[in-house]
Amino acid sequence: MENDKTLVSDQLILSKYCFDKLLKAIMNKFNNKHKVDFISDSQLFGFANYDPLKPSLKNEFEQITKGYINGKYLYTKNRELKQGKPIIRLNREYKYAFLNYLNYDRIESFLENEIFDELEMKAQLALIETAQSNEDFYYCCYYYGEDQKMNKGKLTIYNNWSNMEFRFVYFDENDIKSEYVFYGDIKISEDLMFMHTKYVSNNIKKEGANFVFFVGKSTSTERNYLIGTYSGFDKYNRTIAGKIILKKFASKTEMENEFSTRQINPLLTQELKGKRIIIESHLPSISSKISNTSPFASLFSNLSGDYQFKFHGDSEDFHTLELSIDSLNYNISSKNPDVIIENDIVKLINRGQNAYLDFEVLGVSYIQKVSIYIKMYYLIKPENDFSGVYSGVDFNNNPINGNVEIKYSKQS
Template sequence: MESSNVLISEQLALTKYCFDKLLIAIINTFKKKHQIEIIKDSQLFGFGNYDMTKPNLKSEFESITKNYINGKYLYNKNRELKQGGPLIKINREYKYAFFNYLGYNSIEAFLENEVLDEMELEKQLCLIQTVHTNEEYYYCAYYFGEDQKMTKGKLIIYNNWSNIELRFVYFDEKDVKSEHIFYGVIKMSEDFMFIHTKYIVNNTKREGASFIFFTGKSTPSERNYLIGTYSGFDKYNRAIAGKMILKKFEDKKAMESEFATRQVNSLFTQELRRERIIVESYVPNTSAKISNKSPYASLFSNLSGNYLFTFYSNKDELYLLELSIDSHNYNILSNDPNLIIENDIVKLINRGQNVYLDF
């Protein structure tokens, strides 16, 4: 059992005895550090009308995680303890803060130093072993992102395919890296996996992106690749949607190795390039101002009808092609049953001066 798994992986379940030892150790460390004997619970844990300029555990934990911490989380867990709950479960983002605050890089190190009762120690170790039978799954996510660049994310699925942690890295024009973290829940329905995420900014949880992946009839963990869609918003505050590919890795180390490089498999790039919808953050007053194409709608409506294309070579007629554009969906249709039209595009370009047909 690796120490890194204990601190960053799934939810941690503690016996009442061990959680009480953890809580006492945290409070004693805090009081010793700041030389405080008596302090209100709200100020100690950091919730309600506490003074943010004075010492509190919320601020101490946030300095470790570099992310938002709910000051009432540990306080509520203490209430669970007092109410006699058989187990106290700590979420992944909080257990990292709690153990690191005490200077421990693994739960084993904490147990070795803080839990001296052999029976209680054995109970906790058995509980950890049971929890670790819930395997984690590691993926890299690929999509065509901001600034028309291929983007990678790393996705960890845990807690029996109930929760995910997703991280994306972006680089600005000066090649400075920034990381964005999303936490989400998974719902399985029919042949699809639905993921809904949230992210934290200014100490507040906000709605994140949503994802849908086709999994088929087998369990998702059997699939080395999953293909689906994402929808959300980009760094320019625009609504976006597109295609995404997930690639499964054997372990966390292999996933991290792939995530560390900016290179993307050309096969993924071929599949995903331009597979992106961008909706500008703009609210039009009239339908004529929906986009810069709106003024040419009357011209576009005249494109439907029948067309005869004649192909020549050195003034000699080679081939006649009869096509039509239907008046409802503006699809290009063939009048020849032996000719199949696929991936057709009909649009106006150069401010409505030219018609662009592609098929």
């Protein structure tokens, strides 16, 4: 793991001497830029009844971070210095703002150019070295996102798996990039890792997304991949949930290189495509308006029952499956104990005009995978045997299709 804690760790720890030098350098640049004769603390740091249209460090720093800066936090750090506090701690967003305002990207660069007292330099470097004992960990995350597209994010984990930062990128129709940032805490319980995040909007912290990953009995750092779920909201303000995969990288540079390209390993796409739940943002007044399929619920109830399917192909031979759809969960099961039905789908399509059954067969069966289409009116008042069409795969992995004869009876 990389140990460059300058801008990516959760805190920057500075001695009183070095923070005093840092703040004085910032004030010199601010005064030279704005030529102010007198400025109150509230206006300088940007809190209480300050004027947002006049110069303030809050405004200057927000232009750098492109996010919310708490002016009272800046004032508090200045007060800690004046009160003689020996160690000053700057949180993640603020250390970046302090250093970047002076055009430094690393605390070491600032020390080399601004600190000339050897003893103070040694003391500050010792603080940095102590902070570096906590490694940071870097991941790219992959998920099936908005507009039916694969998306990437980058995750940085700090402070011995206590805190994290998630960044997600979206591209619009003009290929213009926008980035969303979430901060949060990590809790590990039993075999699971929980992440609860917040984000800043209009200078207010708001609830963000939640993530749960399986980590097993080993330590989290031992795994190159972590698989889990997310829940939250998308860029269209819809409630969403889905599957997400994390891939670990040895350094921040490697993570950034992966994050900078829009290419995604097809293996990950195969695992994630379609693994997403979207709940539209509306409030139905009656149950039939929950979704566009709700009006057909009475038809859906006709799907439960016992079925005998005779699958016909190109030859005169046919192959039979006897199945049931239960009336409680609408799961498909086999009447033959040696045959197991997996990954079954039961639903209405075409505004309730057709029934669609899809499933895989595990066991001794000619049919291994099949999709069946049935006209719904045959199931509303079944009097005689009827037929449908099917397509699927046989036990030799050959694509097959044809007509299927159906015997149907309601379960008693």
